[in-house]
Amino acid sequence: MQGIIPPLVTFFDENGSVDKETNFRLIDILIEKEVDGLLLLGSSGEFTSMTHQQKSDYIVHVIPYINKRVKCMVNVGSNVVEEAVDLAIKAEKAGADAVLIVNPFYWPLSEAQLIDYFSEIIQSIKIDAYLYNVPMLSSQEIPVNIIPELLERHDNLKGIKETVSDIGRYRKLIENVRPKNTEFVILTGFDDHLLPGMMIGTNGSINSTxxxxxxISVKLKKAMEQQHFEAVNRFQNLIAEAMQLYDINNSFFSTIKEAVSYRWFNGERVYHKKPFHLINANTRSEVERIVDNINRKWKED
Incomplete structure (x- = not known):
């Protein structure tokens, strides 16, 4: 999978159950806006706050709704490898195109343990698999040097999502993995890394804005490919402005969900899983300010 792949937020009802209809509405909007794919149960989707049963139910309802209209990737990573395998198998059966696998958090693993963990999940399915490197939230960085070994073992390992501050990490992947694996996909996680990443050889972005x-992300990618650099500059600046949303709450996904509701659903009330329901009092006013400013600049073009 390549291109612009938004990581879906997950809408819940007041009882903490998944609100299927609102999630379906968001999916329809994003597909209409010509994204290349969708990521389910990522960091923006509050997967760490959902029970295994909730994640399983989400998978079996949402993937058939997407119905191959765009590519679909599901994060299945878990501290319990058996649960990760179960989610991967369910995602494949439901029709997903790929799984994303984040390494376990809390206890750092040795390189041998990481290889074993990823292999256990990847070998349980035939669909494509992608690693998820997010060291700020997991216990450690996925070492670059274990990736060639995993690629030798698993033909269905296709790439990695990199949520890292150091752009030099992309260079290390390109230099150490791509020579023997020329089709290895690198997807950036930070919104403002989409442009510089593409300039050195990454393949797209899974970013929350x-x-x-x-x-904005769709048009930035197209402008970059067509070398329309004035448009590139404009879209990159809009993405940088949208990243102000991350500064409002520690649980950035709460803010993103409020912003989605404000822009797409006329500010309908949204519910967050505990304890992330306790958000800053100025969240809605700040969301409205940021979204309105960007909408205004978008319409001025």
Whole structure:
């Protein structure tokens, strides 16, 4: 999978159950805006706050709804490897195109343990698999040097999502993995890394502001490919402005969900899993300010 792949937020009802209809509405909007794919149960989707049963139910309802209209990737990573395998198998049966696998958190693993963990999940399915490197939230960085070994073992390992501050990490992957694996996909996680990443050889982005403003990331990628650099500069600046949303709450996904509701659903009330329901009092006013400013600049073009 390549291109712009928004990581879906997950809408819940007041009882903490998954609100299927609202999630379906968001999916329809993002597909209409010509995204290349969708990520389910990522960091923006509050997967760490959902029970295994909730994640399983979400998978079996949402993937058939997407119905191959765009590519679909599901994060299945878990501290319990058996649960990760179960989710991967369910995602494949439901029709997903790929799984994303984040390494376990809390206890750092040795390289041998990481290889064993990823292999256990990847070998349980035939669909494509992608690693998820997010060291700020997991216990450690996925070492670059274990990736060639995993690629030798598993033909269905296709790439990695990199949520890292150091752009030099992309260079290390390109230099150490791509020579023997020329089709290895690198997807950036930070919104403002989409442009510099593409300039050195990455393949797209899984970024959270693309759930709120999918048009910006989609048009930035197209402008870059067509070498329309004036447009590139404009879209990159809009993405940088949208990243103010991350500064409002520690649980950035709460803010992103509020922004999605404000922009797409007329500010309908949204519910967050505990304890993330306790958000800053100024969240809605700040969300409205940021979204309105970007909408205004978007319309001025």
């Amino acid at each position: 693309a759930v709120v403003f999918p048009e």
